[in-house]
Amino acid sequence: MKEKLLLYKTDNSFVQFFRYTCVGGLAFVIDYGLLFILTDICGVYYLISAAFAFLFGLTINYILCVVWVFQKRKLHNKSLEFGVFAMIGVIGLCFNELFIWSLTEYVHFHYLVSKIFAAGVVYLWNFFARKFMLFH
Numbered sequence: 001m002k003e004k005l006l007l008y009k010t011d012n013s014f015v016q017f018f019r020y021t022c023v024g025g026l027a028f029v030i031d032y033g034l035l036f037i038l039t040d041i042c043g044v045y046y047l048i049s050a051a052f053a054f055l056f057g058l059t060i061n062y063i064l065c066v067v068w069v070f071q072k073r074k075l076h077n078k079s080l081e082f083g084v085f086a087m088i089g090v091i092g093l094c095f096n097e098l099f100i101w102s103l104t105e106y107v108h109f110h111y112l113v114s115k116i117f118a119a120g121v122v123y124l125w126n127f128f129a130r131k132f133m134l135f136h
Helices: 002-006 013-041 046-069 078-105 111-133
Strands: none
Touching (some): 002 013, 013 046, 013 111, 046 078
């Protein structure tokens, strides 16, 4: 069972969802860590650091999704595929900002609590949008 979950190619949505969770977690740690390093250690302006960290995390996420998570690809042009993958991520980023802002300003949640709700919604958006638009 462990081999099916981790090693073999699969079209099983539950296994893909598990793998996507692992990949997303790793990409988040890389994104967050690079943001910290660039800003606090290297002294780069935080918005510039955030953009570089986001792009780097997105690239790692894409590579691992293509290699390990999703087996079937709709697009054969890898540049176009990455562009669509990135656009889905940018839409997710917009959802993230909208949810954090609205839950904090209008529902009066603490911004960190708002982030938890936003992260859950965006995570689901990213997985299902990528699965059905790119890798179904």
